[in-house]
Amino acid sequence: MILNITALPGDGVGPEVTEEAIRVLETVAQSFGHELRVTRKNVGGAALLASKDPLPTDTLQACFSSNAVLLGAVGGPSFDEFPRHLRPESGLLRLRRELGVFANLRPAVLFPALEDCSPLRPEVVRGTDMLIVRELLGGLYFGEPRYTQGDPGGRIAVDTMKYSEPEIERIARVAFDLARTRLRKLTSIDKANVLDCSRLWREVVTRIGADYSDVKLSHAYVDSAAMVLAARPADFDVILTENMFGDILSDQAGGIVGSLGMLASASTGGAVSLYEPIHGSAPDIAGQGIANPLAAILSHAMMLRYSFKLLAEAACVERAVSQVLDNGHRTRDLARPGQKSITTSDMGRLVVEAAKETAAQRVAS
Numbered sequence: 001m002i003l004n005i006t007a008l009p010g011d012g013v014g015p016e017v018t019e020e021a022i023r024v025l026e027t028v029a030q031s032f033g034h035e036l037r038v039t040r041k042n043v044g045g046a047a048l049l050a051s052k053d054p055l056p057t058d059t060l061q062a063c064f065s066s067n068a069v070l071l072g073a074v075g076g077p078s079f080d081e082f083p084r085h086l087r088p089e090s091g092l093l094r095l096r097r098e099l100g101v102f103a104n105l106r107p108a109v110l111f112p113a114l115e116d117c118s119p120l121r122p123e124v125v126r127g128t129d130m131l132i133v134r135e136l137l138g139g140l141y142f143g144e145p146r147y148t149q150g151d152p153g154g155r156i157a158v159d160t161m162k163y164s165e166p167e168i169e170r171i172a173r174v175a176f177d178l179a180r181t182r183l184r185k186l187t188s189i190d191k192a193n194v195l196d197c198s199r200l201w202r203e204v205v206t207r208i209g210a211d212y213s214d215v216k217l218s219h220a221y222v223d224s225a226a227m228v229l230a231a232r233p234a235d236f237d238v239i240l241t242e243n244m245f246g247d248i249l250s251d252q253a254g255g256i257v258g259s260l261g262m263l264a265s266a267s268t269g270g271a272v273s274l275y276e277p278i279h280g281s282a283p284d285i286a287g288q289g290i291a292n293p294l295a296a297i298l299s300h301a302m303m304l305r306y307s308f309k310l311l312a313e314a315a316c317v318e319r320a321v322s323q324v325l326d327n328g329h330r331t332r333d334l335a336r337p338g339q340k341s342i343t344t345s346d347m348g349r350l351v352v353e354a355a356k357e358t359a360a361q362r363v364a365s
């Protein structure tokens with residue numbers, strides 16, 4: 001198969017983790033007899049510096065003419081004072097909107113070898129394996145009007161949370177369909193005791209749930225769900241939630257399973273799907289070669305599974321990651337006090353070697 005991919009490494013640790021993930025992808029493609037074609041383009045701060053636009057036209061065109069898009073991360077403190085439309089993050093939001101990727105899938109899985117990396121006790125975190133389905137194109141991040149007005153000292157700022165029934169319905173169906181491939185347990189998270197958007201959300205999700213009587217649906221308020229996530233993370237199977245709640249809860253889930261550097265994501269539902277680690281550009285560690293590339297690598301595995309239906313290839317990447325962790329290798333974010341840590345490129349190299357071995361065993365059997 002020809003895998004025609006656009007890679008947008010972006011800013012900060014984005015290029016560091018993306019390059020390692022592409023190395024793993026090249027290995028798997030070669031081992032399984034596929035041809036990988038990667039076009040690299042700028043996005044975010046890198047694109048702003050090169051062409052004064054966080055999402056240049058040629059980047060978008062390249063994305064549309066490929067089978068899948070891989071993104072690193074965007075943003076950084078040097079862009080914090082830029083006007084909103086010129087911030088790196090607005091390039092990413094535009095990219096998601098242009099591609100029409102409304103369904104963001106964020107698996108938060110505790111690898112058994114990382115039990116002692118969680119801030120939670122092993123018996124609490126053991127068995128955590130949830131899929132957060134986050135609505136990606138609505139809510140506060142896209143609602144209009146949004147503005148800041150007035151004079152310093154008396155300014156007001158407005159953001160708008162807005163959801164339509166069709167927007168809720170389409171993401172709910174994605175989540176219910178995915179629940180059917182898992183434990184058939186879906187928790188819809190909202191703030192229906194306060195927000196109109198959430199009341200509509202709950203009503204529509206309940207209505208769609210009637211078409212999925214084999215899936216056990218429950219509803220939770222976001223504040224109480226955040227507490228349960230910390231107290232009993234293994235209770236969750238599929239979480240369905242709106243844009244901002246999903247953004248926040250998935251970072252919390254990242255902390256729970258050991259590190260933000262472990263959480264992959266797939267943004268689907270549009271013309272071309274987008275795969276990216278959930279973490280940001282991590283300016284505090286960028287350029288030091290110590291970022292954890294596993295979230296990026298696991299995002300590429302999601303791409304193999306969802307965009308190309310290459311299930312054995314995706315499993316090969318996931319098994320390689322698992323094996324490297326089982327062998328005790330840790331980047332700094334995963335290392336316990338006194339434990340040796342390895343660099344971003346060492347972690348990439350080890351996953352490449354493990355993937356080669358896994359692919360060879362498969363061919364032999």
Ligand code: NAD
Pocket residue numbers: 013017072073074075076077089092259260261276277278279280281282283284285290291292293295333
């Ligand atoms: P962040 O996710 O970049 O970092 C949060 C913490 O996690 C930091 O301590 C960082 O060192 C650590 N971390 C993140 N990724 C890691 C990795 N792969 N390995 C090891 N440690 C890792 O969030 P932030 O600091 O709030 O944001 C930094 C910038 O990134 C901001 O400009 C923000 O807007 C942007 N951001 C971008 C995205 C994206 O591109 N999708 C997502 C979130 C934040």
